[in-house]
Amino acid sequence: KKQSIMEANDPWKFEEDTKHVIPDTSGATFGSIKDVNELLSPLLKDLTEKSDYMRFYRLNLFNKECKYKMDDNVFCGSNACNVLVTDENNVPEIWSSKALGKLEGFMPELSRQIVESDQSVMENVEKISQSCLLERLDDQDRQYCYVDNELDSGCVYVSLLDNPERFTGYGAPHATRIWEMIYNECLPDTFEPTVDFPTLFTQGSLAPSSISQEQVLKERMELWTHEQRVFYRVLSGMHTSISTHLCYNYLNQSTGVWGPNINCFKEKVLSHPERIENLYFAYSLLLRAMDKLNGHLDALTFCHDSALQDTEVRHKVRDLVDTVNQYPRYFDESVLFSGEPELSSAMKKEFREHFRTVSALMDCVGCERCRLWGKIQTNGFGTALKILFEVSDVENEIDQFESTSFPLQLRRSEIVALVNTFDRLSRSIDYIQKFHELHIEQHQPEPLFRKFLNNMKRFVYQYVPEVFHPFLKKTYNVARIVYHDVWMELEVVLEGFRYVLSSYLQMPKMINFYFFSSQSPLLNYISESIRQRIPSGWLS
Ligand SMILES: Cc1cc2nc3c(=O)[nH]c(=O)nc-3n(C[C@H](O)[C@H](O)[C@H](O)COP(=O)(O)OP(=O)(O)OC[C@H]3O[C@@H](n4cnc5c(N)ncnc54)[C@H](O)[C@@H]3O)c2cc1C
Numbered sequence: 001k002k003q004s005i006m007e008a009n010d011p012w013k014f015e016e017d018t019k020h021v022i023p024d025t026s027g028a029t030f031g032s033i034k035d036v037n038e039l040l041s042p043l044l045k046d047l048t049e050k051s052d053y054m055r056f057y058r059l060n061l062f063n064k065e066c067k068y069k070m071d072d073n074v075f076c077g078s079n080a081c082n083v084l085v086t087d088e089n090n091v092p093e094i095w096s097s098k099a100l101g102k103l104e105g106f107m108p109e110l111s112r113q114i115v116e117s118d119q120s121v122m123e124n125v126e127k128i129s130q131s132c133l134l135e136r137l138d139d140q141d142r143q144y145c146y147v148d149n150e151l152d153s154g155c156v157y158v159s160l161l162d163n164p165e166r167f168t169g170y171g172a173p174h175a176t177r178i179w180e181m182i183y184n185e186c187l188p189d190t191f192e193p194t195v196d197f198p199t200l201f202t203q204g205s206l207a208p209s210s211i212s213q214e215q216v217l218k219e220r221m222e223l224w225t226h227e228q229r230v231f232y233r234v235l236s237g238m239h240t241s242i243s244t245h246l247c248y249n250y251l252n253q254s255t256g257v258w259g260p261n262i263n264c265f266k267e268k269v270l271s272h273p274e275r276i277e278n279l280y281f282a283y284s285l286l287l288r289a290m291d292k293l294n295g296h297l298d299a300l301t302f303c304h305d306s307a308l309q310d311t312e313v314r315h316k317v318r319d320l321v322d323t324v325n326q327y328p329r330y331f332d333e334s335v336l337f338s339g340e341p342e343l344s345s346a347m348k349k350e351f352r353e354h355f356r357t358v359s360a361l362m363d364c365v366g367c368e369r370c371r372l373w374g375k376i377q378t379n380g381f382g383t384a385l386k387i388l389f390e391v392s393d394v395e396n397e398i399d400q401f402e403s404t405s406f407p408l409q410l411r412r413s414e415i416v417a418l419v420n421t422f423d424r425l426s427r428s429i430d431y432i433q434k435f436h437e438l439h440i441e442q443h444q445p446e447p448l449f450r451k452f453l454n455n456m457k458r459f460v461y462q463y464v465p466e467v468f469h470p471f472l473k474k475t476y477n478v479a480r481i482v483y484h485d486v487w488m489e490l491e492v493v494l495e496g497f498r499y500v501l502s503s504y505l506q507m508p509k510m511i512n513f514y515f516f517s518s519q520s521p522l523l524n525y526i527s528e529s530i531r532q533r534i535p536s537g538w539l540s
Contacts (some may be wrong), residue, residue: 048160057372068364070364163369165373241425453480
């Protein structure tokens with residue numbers, strides 16, 4: 001079925017092109033990433049949907065000023081832009097401001113002493129949880145992100161399940177301007193471009209919006225350093241994932257119904273194959289960051305009021321990391337920043353600073369819901385980059401970053417952001433597959449009965465006065481749902497009928513096999529029994 005729809009320049013070609021290698025990865029292909037994702041996506045869904053630990057995210061969503069000059073007015077008028085804040089009574093006590101407040105002013109050294117000395121920070125809170133309260137402040141110069149300080153009184157808790165990432169109506173010119181500023185961070189300072197690398201970006205349209213610009217960007221990218229391409233691809237992959245989510249969870253403004261909008265997806269994603277490649281690239285980078293957690297997991301605390309939940313989350317994360325570990329490494333961080341040490345270190349510093357600026361730009365996003373997911377995902381990617389480029393590789397004998405790397409330290413918000421960002425990308429890959437199925441469905445020949453219904457609909461609309469149209473529309477929608485359900489039911493019955501019929505058709509063959517064929521187990525058994533009863537002398 002799929003084959004008949006595929007044509008040489010079909011934009012869906014990549015769905016079949018399992019061997020296509022994703023640029024700048026170590027041999028990751030569309031097929032290999034889809035295979036990994038098939039195993040990982042249920043684990044990620046389970047973690048993000050069923051554990052309080054991954055569900056509640058603390059951040060400063062409303063009280064952080066945008067540090068950059070924005071010319072346009074922000075406009076996001078729809079309710080879909082709002083964020084539902086979680087009442088702290090619904091959050092496990094260990095994460096409440098009350099608990100965090102007890103730590104105000106703590107320095108890491110002091111916190112460590114408190115944990116080591118067995119002194120209780122909170123009554124009724126188990127010892128394991130105490131280290132969860134520590135805001136580790138000694139890794140600032142390793143950060144790829146400005147992470148909100150959880151002790152800040154402007155922070156709130158948000159349940160990510162109550163605030164799904166979806167279409168909000170936030171758009172140009174404000175949103176597009178932010179994307180432009182984000183991509184501007186790909187501009188190099190000490191990176192030494194061999195040619196006039198940034199002209200495409202400095203002209204103010206750094207993100208390609210037309211096919212010809214895409215072609216120019218592609219050619220330019222070949223002249224960039226590997227580090228520059230990684231930086232750009234991560235941001236573009238995140239952008240693709242955001243676009244895929246908003247098109248999949250789209251609000252049809254005329255019917256008020258939420259659902260996939262395939263035209264939105266075609267326009268924002270499908271018609272730009274390199275955006276899909278970048279999504280897969282970003283996925284392979286996150287995959288490797290998760291892989292590198294192996295060997296560091298014991299250093300992490302999955303705090304909860306109850307030791308049971310702590311253990312449960314730890315087991316689930318361990319399952320995830322173990323599964324990732326079974327696959328080849330599709331991203332090799334050791335080939336980055338691997339030149340002359342002084343220059344490499346300067347490049348890495350710059351890479352970090354530019355990524356931090358991207359994270360700070362999230363405070364300028366003019367729609368609360370988009371800001372929430374923008375902050376989580378930049379934090380998630382920032383955490384992944386920190387793991388890749390700053391943390392020692394305990395599994396590898398040769399660790400390129402050994403001299404500069406440090407033992408893993410992650411804040412709760414970083415772990416939550418990392419896992420949720422991974423889950424976002426994993427869902428985007430699933431959604432793309434679902435969009436493809438939808439496309440195939442839409443291109444199937446129309447069943448006769450549906451054709452008849454549609455003709456009837458057109459006929460009735462023509463002759464019925466317009467005031468009755470909303471009523472007709474509702475009736476038609478109900479009829480469609482009933483038709484769909486009845487059809488599904490009918491298919492189940494038909495399937496059963498087919499099964500019974502095919503068993504009957506098999507019967508003569510079975511009778512022949514059991515009673516008349518030379519391999520018949522029944523005849524063989526009878527003849528063998530008779531043979532055993534006949535005196536051996538008679539047979540010779
Ligand atoms: C951080 C952030 C989060 C957002 N979250 C949401 C959300 O949750 N829900 C929602 O409805 N809206 C969200 N938006 C807005 C949304 O991303 C779009 O900006 C908006 O829908 C307008 O889309 P557009 O098609 O005009 O182009 P935009 O998506 O605004 O893109 C701007 C330009 O970037 C280029 N571009 C587009 N995609 C890519 C890519 N993958 N790689 C490289 N270049 C690209 C194109 O040249 C395009 O013209 C968010 C915006 C930002 C900045």
